[in-house]
Amino acid sequence: xxxxxxxxxxxxxxxxxxxxxGIVIALAALVAYTTVSQPRFLSAQSIRDILLxxxxxxxxxxxxxVVVITRNIDLSVxxxxxxxxxxxASMMSADPGLPMVVALVTGLVVGAVAGLLNGVxxxxxxxxxxxxxxxxxxxxxxxxxxxxxxxxxxxxxxxTHFLQFANDSILGVPWLVLIALVVVGGVALLMxxxxxxxxxxxxxxxxxxAELAGIKVARNLLTAFIVSxxxxxxxxxxxxxxxxxxxxxxxxxxxxxxxAAVVVGGVAVSGGxxxxxxxxxxxxxxxxxxxxLTVLDIxxxxxxxxxxxxxxxxxxxxxxxxxxxARSLRKRDSHV
Amino acid sequence: xxxxxxxxxxxxxxxxxSAVQEVSFSLVAGEAHALVGENGAxxxxxxxxxxxxxxxxxxxxxxxxxxxxxxxxxxxKAAGIAVIYQEPTLFPDLSVAENIAMGNQPLTRLRQIDRKxxxxxxxxxxxxxxxxxxxxxxxxxxxxxxxxxxEIAKALSSHARVLIMDEPTAALSGVEVDRLFAVTRAxxxxxAAIMFISHRFEEITALCQRVTIMRDGKHVCTEPVSxxxxxxxxxxxxGRDLSALYPKQEATxxxxxxxxxxxxxxxxxxxxxxxxRAGEIVxxxxxxxxxxxxxxxxxxxxxxxxxxxxTFLGRKLKPGNPRASMTAGMGLVPEDxxxxxxxxxxxxxxxxxxxxxxxxxxxxxxxxxxERREAAGWTKQLQTKFGRLTDPVATLSGGxxxxxxxxxxxxxxxxxxxxxxxxxxxxxxTKAEVHRLLSxxxxxxxxxxxxxxxxxxxxxxxxxxxxxxxxxxxxxLTRAEATEESVMYAAMGAS
Numbered sequence: 122x123x124x125x126x127x128x129x130x131x132x133x134x135x136x137x138x139x140x141x142x143g144i145v146i147a148l149a150a151l152v153a154y155t156t157v158s159q160p161r162f163l164s165a166q167s168i169r170d171i172l173l174x175x176x177x178x179x180x181x182x183x184x185x186x187v188v189v190i191t192r193n194i195d196l197s198v199x200x201x202x203x204x205x206x207x208x209x210a211s212m213m214s215a216d217p218g219l220p221m222v223v224a225l226v227t228g229l230v231v232g233a234v235a236g237l238l239n240g241v242x243x244x245x246x247x248x249x250x251x252x253x254x255x256x257x258x259x260x261x262x263x264x265x266x267x268x269x270x271x272x273x274x275x276x277x278x279x280x281t282h283f284l285q286f287a288n289d290s291i292l293g294v295p296w297l298v299l300i301a302l303v304v305v306g307g308v309a310l311l312m313x314x315x316x317x318x319x320x321x322x323x324x325x326x327x328x329x330x331a332e333l334a335g336i337k338v339a340r341n342l343l344t345a346f347i348v349s350x351x352x353x354x355x356x357x358x359x360x361x362x363x364x365x366x367x368x369x370x371x372x373x374x375x376x377x378x379x380x381a382a383v384v385v386g387g388v389a390v391s392g393g394x395x396x397x398x399x400x401x402x403x404x405x406x407x408x409x410x411x412x413x414l415t416v417l418d419i420x421x422x423x424x425x426x427x428x429x430x431x432x433x434x435x436x437x438x439x440x441x442x443x444x445x446x447a448r449s450l451r452k453r454d455s456h457v
Numbered sequence: 458x459x460x461x462x463x464x465x466x467x468x469x470x471x472x473x474x475s476a477v478q479e480v481s482f483s484l485v486a487g488e489a490h491a492l493v494g495e496n497g498a499x500x501x502x503x504x505x506x507x508x509x510x511x512x513x514x515x516x517x518x519x520x521x522x523x524x525x526x527x528x529x530x531x532x533x534k535a536a537g538i539a540v541i542y543q544e545p546t547l548f549p550d551l552s553v554a555e556n557i558a559m560g561n562q563p564l565t566r567l568r569q570i571d572r573k574x575x576x577x578x579x580x581x582x583x584x585x586x587x588x589x590x591x592x593x594x595x596x597x598x599x600x601x602x603x604x605x606x607x608e609i610a611k612a613l614s615s616h617a618r619v620l621i622m623d624e625p626t627a628a629l630s631g632v633e634v635d636r637l638f639a640v641t642r643a644x645x646x647x648x649a650a651i652m653f654i655s656h657r658f659e660e661i662t663a664l665c666q667r668v669t670i671m672r673d674g675k676h677v678c679t680e681p682v683s684x685x686x687x688x689x690x691x692x693x694x695x696g697r698d699l700s701a702l703y704p705k706q707e708a709t710x711x712x713x714x715x716x717x718x719x720x721x722x723x724x725x726x727x728x729x730x731x732x733x734r735a736g737e738i739v740x741x742x743x744x745x746x747x748x749x750x751x752x753x754x755x756x757x758x759x760x761x762x763x764x765x766x767x768t769f770l771g772r773k774l775k776p777g778n779p780r781a782s783m784t785a786g787m788g789l790v791p792e793d794x795x796x797x798x799x800x801x802x803x804x805x806x807x808x809x810x811x812x813x814x815x816x817x818x819x820x821x822x823x824x825x826x827x828e829r830r831e832a833a834g835w836t837k838q839l840q841t842k843f844g845r846l847t848d849p850v851a852t853l854s855g856g857x858x859x860x861x862x863x864x865x866x867x868x869x870x871x872x873x874x875x876x877x878x879x880x881x882x883x884x885x886x887t888k889a890e891v892h893r894l895l896s897x898x899x900x901x902x903x904x905x906x907x908x909x910x911x912x913x914x915x916x917x918x919x920x921x922x923x924x925x926x927x928x929x930x931x932x933x934l935t936r937a938e939a940t941e942e943s944v945m946y947a948a949m950g951a952s
Contacts, residue, residue, distance in 0.1 A: 314569040316562060323548045323559055330546035333510065334559050335531030393550035 140387030140395075143438065144402045148409060155413040162416045169295065171405075171412050173287065173363060176301035177356050179404040181375065182382040183308040184352030186400035187345045189383050190312065192325040192392025193250035195346065197239060198353035198379055200261035202372030205231045205357025207265050210274040210367040217280035224283060224358050232354015233347045235261060240346030244339050258376065262369075269369040276365030287363035297359055301401075304352060309397035321345055325392025381428055382407050385435045406431075459522055461486045461650040462507070462538070462619050467516030469502055476502040479516070480676045482669045484619060484650035489641065491661040491682065492654045494671035494694055495884030500654055503671075504623050507652075508540040509533035520619075534560070539617030543624045545604035547596040554579035554592035557611045582610040586640055602633045602745060609640060620644060621652045626660060630744035630910070631945065638664055656884065657911070658687045670694055694884075703917025704893045706900040710920070711735030714873050714904040715787075717756060720765035725751050726928035729765070733873065738895065738905040740919035742912070743948045748928040749908045750792055753875050756906075757789045758782045770872060783812065788866035790859075792877035792908070798862040801851040805843055806832035808850050809864045835864035840890060856887025863894065874898065877908040892918060912941055924948050 155162045181198050188195045205228040213224055235257070242253040276284060289296050312318035320341050324331040331338055361367050386403025388395030407428060414424045460483035469477045477499040484490050494500050505511045507518070509527035517524050520536050527533045533540075547556050554576045555562070563574040579592035588606055590599070596607065605625060612620050622641075626634045641664060645651050653665055661668060662682055670677040670693045677693050685693075713734050720729040726748040733739045741749040754760040756767050758779040767774045769785055779789075791798050799808055809832040832846055839860040843853055850861055859879065866874060879895065880888040895918065899905050909915050915922055922939050924932040924947035932947035 316564075316568075316570065319551070319555060319559070319562065319570065322551060323555075326548035326550040327546065330548060333508070333530050333540075333542070333546050335509075335529065335534045336560065337531065393548065 140439070140442075141399050141402060144386065144399070144406050148402075148406055151406075151409060151413055155416055159416045162413065167412065167416070171408055172298045173295060174411075175405045175408040176295075176297040177359050177363070178375075178378060178382055178408060179301045179401045180304050180352050180356045180359065181379045182386065182400040182404040183305045183397050184349035185379045185383045186386070186388045186395065186397045187308060187312065187321060188250070188349045189380075189388045189390060190325045190392060190395060191321050191342060191345050192328060193243060193342070193345070194254060194380065194390070195236075195239060195250065195349045195353075196254040196376045196380070197235065197257040197261055198349065198356075199372040199375035199377075200258045200265070201232050201235045201350055201353035202357040202360055202375055203265050203369070204235065204261050205354035206361040206367050206371045207269055207274070207357075207369070209358050210279060210361045213280055213283050213361075214274055214278040217283075219280075221282060221286050224362075225355065228354040228356075228358035229351045230354070232357065233351040235354070236347040236350020237343060239350065240343035243346065244342050262373070265369045265371075271369075273366060273368035274361075279361075279365060283362055284365050287359070297363065300355075300359065304355070305397055305401040308348070308352075309401075312397050317341065317344065322393055326394070378407065379404075381432055384432050387435070387439065389439060460484060460519075461521065463519040463522075464503070464507075465517045465519060467503075467506065467513040467518070469506060469511060469514050476674055477506075477513075478674045480671065480674075481516075482676065482679045484652055486618070486648045486650050487645055488667060489645050489651040489653055489665040491665040491668040492652055492671065493656075493661065493668060493690060494677075495886050498671040498694070498884070499674040500671060501623065502674075504540060504542075504621055504652075504654070507533065507538055507619075507621055509538075531560075534615060537616070537618040538621065539612035539615050539619070540621045541605070541608045541612055541623065541625050545601065545608055547599075547604055547607060549597035550595060552576075552593050553590055553596055553599070553607055556596050556607055557582065557592075557614050559611075561615065578614065579610065582613050585613065586610060587636055600746065602629050605629060605633075605637075609637065613640075613644075617649065619650045619652070621654075623654045624656065625653075626655060626657065630746070631949070632744070634660070656888075658690060661690075662687070694886075703914070704889070704896055705918065706896045708736035708896075708900040708902075708920075710737050711902060714770060715756070715906070716766075716768040717752075718766045718768070720752065720755060720762050720767065722751070722755060722760070722762045726755075726925070729925075729930055731923045731930065731933065733904045733906055735872070735902050735904050736899050737920045738899050738907055738918055740915040740922045741906065741908045741925060742910075742915045742922050742944050743925035745910060747925040747948065749925050750877050752925070753789070753877060753906060753908055756782075757787060757875060759789070783869065786870070786872035788869060788871035788874045790862050790866055790874065790876040790879065792881070794855075794858055794862050798865075799850050799858060802849055804847045805836065805841075805850055805853070805861055806846040808861050809835055809868060812865060812869050831868060832864070835868055836861070839864050839867075839894060854884075854887075856883040856891070859883060859887070859891060860894075863891070867898070871903065873904045873906065875906045875908075878910060879907060880909075880911070880914060912944060915939075915944065916941065 161167065181202070185195055185198060208231050209224045209228050212227060213219060239254055239257055242248060243250045246253065286296055291299060312321065320336045323334065323336060324338055324341060357372065360371060382403035383400045384390060385406060386395065386399035386401065388400055410427060411424060414427070463483040465481050467477060467480050468475070480499070480503065492500050492503065502511065506513050509530040509532050512527065518527070519525065525536055527536070548559070557579050558575045563571040563578065565571045576592040583590050586606055586609060590603055590606065596604065599607065625637060629637060641651055653661070655661055665682050667679060668682050668685065668690065669679040670690060672694060711734055713732050715733040718730050721727040729752050731739065741753065743749050751760060755762040758774065758777055758781065761777045769782070769787060772785070774782055774785065800811070806828045810828045829846055836843070836846070841857050841860040841864065843857060850858060853861065876895065880891050883891065895905055895907070907918060916939055920936050922934045922944060923930055924934065924944055926948055934943060
């Protein structure tokens with residue numbers, strides 16, 4: 122009687138599967154079309170640029186996905202990137218001898234502290250994450266402005282090894298891309314295969330049931346915000362290394378790109394569903410769209426409109442697929 | 458025998474409201490213990506204290522004779538207490554197996570979740586319950602009965618020694634209730650202590666050895682079920698004699714108000730025909746999933762239908778137009794009053810007058826006085842208990858919420874009232890009031906269609922019973938013909 126109906130991994134999340142496939146198809150179509158009309162789109166330099174730009178966005182998207190899966194949102198990531206970039210850049214220019222690892226760890230810690238603050242305000246202040254992180258977004262940005270004033274850290278003040286990091290490769294894979302892959306892969310694994318990850322999904326899927334199930338909701342929520350903050354901090358270091366020139370507006374407006382990447386990547390804003398790989402793919406798709414439109418010489422305005430349309434499309438697609446799945450599930454067990 | 462779980466002199470208040478006062482009783486291994494009382498008697502508060510959601514203000518909880526303090530649900534779980542709540546508490550996006558295993562998933566050596574073992578465990582638990590649910594499917598879209606089964610599997614998987622069930626059968630059909638009871642008895646015989654909360658006395662006598670009765674937050678008595686008759690239990694619960702749970706008034710049956718002919722909707726119901734006359738209460742009986750609510754929603758126009766006609770007061774109603782049905786004089790009191798029947802945050806008076814807000818408005822504006830007068834009249838007539846008319850509906854008990862929903866529709870002066878599970882989750886005292894109300898409305902010439910899963914209610918209230926099974930009518934019985942057996946026979950088909 123007890124037949125195992127399907128292999129364990131087969132239908133863990135049918136929605137996510139179709140979504141990721143959809144992004145890959147969209148990517149392939151976009152790349153094919155752009156390459157046909159502008160062959161230089163697939164030049165080594167262009168691919169490299171796309172990957173390096175994707176890396177920073179994908180690192181942040183992985184963290185954002187964790188928060189969104191718990192039915193929250195972190196709008197402060199752009200400002201956290203700025204704080205981290207400015208802190209690390211100032212530190213490196215003051216003491217050029219510091220190794221890259223110290224820079225990376227500093228970025229992570231700065232971000233984690235910011236994330237902890239967000240988490241505490243959301244959990245213990247009982248204020249919606251949208252409001253809390255909108256507030257901290259301005260607070261962190263304000264901090265950088267008051268600290269940096271109109272000044273900036275220039276590339277020539279930074280040690281060479283710090284700037285070189287963004288261009289160096291290991292086995293032909295740029296460090297930035299490698300870091301992004303490790304981060305997205307690691308967070309995806311955490312969310313998919315570890316108790317903490319599954320509890321975060323559970324919290325987003327039904328907050329009240331999560332409390333009743335004895336899940337340590339407070340601890341998990343703080344962890345989610347710390348992960349998002351820390352990864353935004355890490356992205357700040359990568360940003361500083363890649364662009365060299367850091368002023369008080371670093372990362373301004375990034376939060377919306379990150380949220381867009383996550384939503385386009387199939388993470389539902391209502392929580393509980395979507396994957397970290399999807400968010401990473403979303404980051405790649407947005408970056409490729411940006412480059413393709415530039416290569417095709419299409420007006421900047423259209424780029425924003427297309428990203429917007431994509432978000433609306435992604436949410437509509439989610440609804441349609443969800444309704445279909447619900448219907449097919451209902452049909453299947455109309456036995457009583 | 459020393460008790461597995463003991464509650465000793467426990468009190469709990471919320472603000473100025475004292476929910477539970479000085480309650481003591483104990484659960485013994487191998488015993489199913491019923492906890493009964495009207496809504497608001499403090500049962501849920503007891504459950505929540507045992508589940509670690511609330512902490513008692515005074516008094517102690519003892520597990521195995523040792524004093525325990527639960528600061529959160531995880532503590533209660535760790536002490537071996539599993540709770541099945543009235544409303545299922547599943548994670549819709551996670552797989553069924555994950556829902557069952559949440560919190561103690563089997564792990565591989567790398568501390569990753571071992572999905573293979575987890576799914577196999579779920580399959581094994583379902584086999585024990587005698588059901589087939591795919592462990593890998595998401596919980597979203599499961600029927601309420603299946604959700605309840607997943608909840609039970611969850612409790613089984615945690616090897617709970619104390620199983621608390623808060624009205625687990627409210628949404629189950631007869632077969633499912635039997636299956637649940639078989640499992641519960643097996644657990645009990647294996648040495649678990651069961652606390653069973655229900656408004657259905659036949660279930661309590663079938664399952665439980667002892668019963669604790671609560672009234673107004675206080676402990677009334679704890680006695681063997683066999684020593685107490687149902688009448689005794691009811692008397693002690695309400696503190697007064699309930700001579701008639703089903704007061705049926707004589708009504709003169711008038712002309713046909715509603716005629717449904719050959720109504721079909723692919724995959725849901727087919728060829729449904731019946732009539733309802735003025736002054737008549739017609740019950741739609743059947744198992745959960747037989748399509749009763751769906752038929753009435755189609756009649757009212759909330760849902761579409763593929764073929765057939767609905768004639769109301771001699772005029773054909775257009776399908777899929779609830780507004781037209783309302784204007785024509787039809788009212789629908791939905792099954793889920795919290796989500797479909799009421800705006801929980803709005804005040805009582807506003808809820809009552811909502812369908813008539815246009816008629817009551819002057820120059821498009823509503824003035825408080827008009828609403829208040831209207832609402833005060835109806836709530837008085839229905840004996841609704843509340844603090845002030847301006848209190849949000851959410852503050853009322855389930856029974857009084859139902860009265861507000863009824864008041865809301867009665868205020869529109871309907872010719873036909875459709876009530877879907879009018880007394881689900883309502884305590885005995887209020888139940889009888891709702892019954893009396895429906896009966897007196899019918900006596901005044903209102904036609905009533907009642908969808909109900911409770912056989913005594915169907916038999917006690919209806920002039921005629923239309924029995925549905927898997928989307929079609931299997932019997933139409935008059936009050937005289939209907940017995941528990943004949944209705945169940947038609948509802949379950951040949952057996």
